[in-house]
């Protein structure tokens with residue numbers, strides 16, 4: 534919805550009664566000037582600003598347009614003096630509210646505030662956008678992650694195919710940075726996928742071999758903190774997040790799927806969470822999301838006994854949205870995502886917000902608990918022995 538559908542931003546309005554709930558003293562809280570006439574803009578400055586506003590390259594958004602409207606009315610007509618529109622005149626009522634909220638701000642101060650606001654808008658529309666597509670922003674520290682932005686989709690690609698896209702500590706950090714950037718860029722949808730035949734083989738087990746000066750205890754502490762930050766980014770990610778599961782998925786790459794909005798998988802994919810085999814315990818909020826998604830006994834079979842699911846089974850249990858034949862997987866999935874990326878981005882964000890907000894507090898609490906349990910597990914003999922077995926090539930999952 535736009536507040537000025539099809540018309541000029543500063544279109545007129547017919548309004549009724551006054552209702553001042555925002556006093557002039559509260560106006561500075563909105564970043565508005567209430568100072569004396571000595572520092573105020575001239576009528577000419579104001580007229581220039583009115584012309585300049587029509588030349589802005591970018592639509593400043595409804596909130597700013599509303600502020601501009603209110604200041605313009607205050608500067609040209611003084612305090613709101615027209616009747617408040619009825620409930621059905623929603624747009625006019627919103628505009629009236631904005632004007633009326635300026636209370637008894639003087640015409641001169643309103644003029645100055647209008648000029649200041651337009652000058653800030655002009656400056657920011659001329660400088661490069663801070664929300665450039667991810668492809669134009671700082672790339673990850675290593676080649677193991679590739680971030681691109683195209684057709685309204687930011688794609689975060691795990692790119693370590695020789696190691697089945699196992700996640701190094703640097704990759705966790707780079708994914709965090711990529712998600713933070715994607716949450717602010719211009720794309721409508723964000724995708725996580727993998728290069729090569731695997732989606733991801735989970736945590737790189739050699740992460741546990743780089744012991745810091747503080748020893749095992751310090752390693753476990755810092756890994757738990759990183760894990761918690763990593764999962765928090767998925768919990769809080771504000772846009773539609775889609776997993777394009779291009780092959781088998783193991784460990785944390787499976788558990789975080791419960792935090793994605795949509796999961797598309799090739800029929801070659803499998804889903805494996807061998808935590809008990811590794812002397813570890815679930816993470817990625819799966820101890821909460823999996824029982825919710827698939828029921829407690831199916832979740833237990835995966836999370837306690839490490840049952841590996843085929844793509845079809847994962848789909849039947851609700852972890853995967855849809856399975857595609859491997860031969861047409863990429864073509865079908867990207868065509869669909871391109872179409873979805875054309876949907877109104879704000880509507881998608883808001884819908885996600887409504888769905889996620891109800892759960893956010895719980896998810897953060899679960900993440901904190903899972904990370905702290907793992908911190909202990911990583912220092913256990915069971916875990917150390919399992920990792921040593923993998924690294925000495927005795928065990929493959």
Ligand SMILES: CCCCCC/C=C/C(=O)SCCNC(=O)CCNC(=O)[C@H](O)C(C)(C)COP(=O)(O)OP(=O)(O)OC[C@H]1O[C@@H](n2cnc3c(N)ncnc32)[C@H](O)[C@@H]1OP(=O)(O)O
Pocket residue numbers: 695696697699700702705734735736737738739740756757759760783784785786807808811813816923928929930
């Ligand atoms: C900040 C810390 C947060 C921690 C969060 C907690 C996360 C928990 C988990 O994710 S638990 C799951 C951990 N993952 C695994 O246990 C998988 C281990 N890998 C395997 O079992 C197998 O490699 C396989 C089944 C994934 C694939 O088998 P295969 O097709 O036979 O390939 P290779 O084994 O020959 O693998 C090729 C190459 O990649 C190396 N590699 C694969 N996965 C990992 C891994 N997870 N960690 C380290 N290295 C991995 C493998 O060693 C081979 O390397 P090489 O060619 O021999 O140098």
